[in-house]
Amino acid sequence: MLLEQIQRRIKKDFRERVKELFAVEVAEPAMSVPPSLELGDLSITACFELAKTLRQPPRKIAEQIAACRFEGVERVSVAGGGYLNFHLDRAGFAVSLFDSRSSRDAAPRPTPQAGKIVVEHTSINPNKAAHIGHLRNAVLGDTFARLLRFRGHCVEVQNYIDNTGVQVADVVVGFRNLEGRSVEEVRQLAASEGKRFDYYCWDLYAKVFEWYEREPAALEYRTKALHAIEEGRGEIAEIGAVVSDAIVRLHLRTMRRINVAYDLLVRESEILQLKFWSIAFELMKQRGAIRLESAGKNRGCWVMDLDPETTEPKEDTGEDTKVIVRSSGTVTYVGKDIAYHLWKFGLLGRDFHYRRLDISLNGSPVWQTATEGDPDAPPFGRATAAYAVIDTRQSYVQHVVATAFRALGYHEQAANLHHFAYELVSLSLDCARELGLPVGEEEQQKGAVDVSGRRGWGVKADDFIDTLTAQAIAEVHRRQMAEGPEQEQEYGRQIAVGALRYFLLRFTRRTMIVFDFKDALAFEGETGPYLQYTVVRAQNILRKYAEVHPEFHASELKTLVAEHQLKSFLAEGAFWELVFLAGQLELTVDQAIAAEEPAMLAKYAFRLAQEFNNFYHRHRVLTEPDEVRRSCLLYVVYLVAETLRRALDLMGIEVPERM
């Protein structure tokens, strides 16, 4: 039995034993791991609570339960005032784990009736290069999608492209009104091999903002450009399309470097052209989710009440209402977001058309919404649950979308609409100075500088990946581990990606990352390369052993070690500790999913690596004279190596052949 099954079994047995012994029904007990292995492997504290209803000391209750038999458990002990501790059948556990780790399919196959989970992430405005903050979003979302797939969920990853918004309009203003460029010139610039187009737009966007500040009258161009782009006609719209299409491709290229993939790009232009909003609008009017405000500051707007519980008419401050349609009749951003989310759940009664892009990510095709497209496109959307990876500043908007769902009567969907909120990445003072950014008194006090696209303040994603890769390659070169420059490049790339992804994952979502080159470029300590190195070490043992024993295959270790041999070997606490920890991967992933916290997996992987390195240091495997013991040691090495490899794969981190 694997750990999750064992736990389920113990919980069930516990309830039955309690019922038999004391004739009371209890809720499913919480399980935890005792602080030390001598105490046991799993623990239940429910006897403390039972003490009240049964009017008996908790320890006495625990002792009575401990005397009963539990399936898959070798022994039950009582500790302290009434802790009930379970000691597992170690050899049996190791054998099941071995079967699981040596099987080809890491993840159970998704069952179609279980529904689909849409994970939306990245969603960068397509008007400039991606920066380090965008990488955090993408890595969090990509990892979370991997976790869900690993646990057998059907997952669809969407990347929302706001190609008709003001940010694109601003860059169009830059090209047209500031630089006086034609569509053709912009097209050529986008296609040119020289300076990167997204970098060019990064600077241009900042210049446009300076211009607006210098000459507020220029803002008129922005409004005009925005309208033209929304309508999708004329030269302005064409420049907008050229800009956003080119930049989306560059963003995909950046994300591909760090193993991030998408199934579908949802573009706002199609939401507009296919009239998704007007359908949503009708629906909201019909169901009374929104109302036309007749007085107050929101007079003439369609608004939604944010707190439907309070039926009292509000004094017309408009505080508890949100404008969905402006008095001019145009829809706000929130309105479009509501329409998009209704579509995600298949509640709009209408679909996009889809076109396949000539790009593949992680070996899978990427699709994009279109007004007319490929009839063979897979059925996108129609989710039963959705996670939107969006920074914490947008909590309000996400709240509004969920409120709209409830106002429409979609309570179940509203409950399955998750805002995967994370804190921003800011720049350390050292980092800001290195980039030549001004550090004012406010920043000084705060100890960090906010990333600002409008000002062009930030660490560009590709620049950072380049720096990281160059440094990793230098390390590989210094250690002379690679067999040629090509392999050096490849190892360096893998190590750089490992360092980057782990760096972004080790922080919990709610922690603001203050980006500093010194920390982010570290390859030692709690870092991705440390984890990769650990797997390489384990792999080296298995490889070297196979060199001397050509008939050896790691996956056949099971036949080399009898269960009773494993049993006496695992009687040694340190070995069992490692095996037991390796068996907690799935449980950890479940917790990470429930808590929407990929960092939990990162921490787990690091702990496992640490314990393995300790083992590695204390025990020589290849020179072990006792053949049985040697096989047992190899058994442990294999279990940890495979577990760690899977954990790293879930984080999108590859393992180099050598380090």
Added chain:
RNA sequence: GCGCCUGUAGCUCAGCUGGAUAGAGCGUUUGCCUCCGGAGCAAAAGGUCGCAGGUUCGAAUCCUGCCAGGCGUACCA
């Protein structure tokens, strides 16, 4: 004003649904290469878990109130 989030070692951060002695990395000090390659291992030092109450057999964790930060609270996206 209101809403959400945060406050744990010198620094950066973990601490899962309340559980047994509060952990890790970095930095500091000190050891460990007859080795499966040191991107490593071990040890030492370092804590009024922001403050004050409360609930509980038990609180870093839950509740209340303060204090200090951050982010929201547009007919911007």
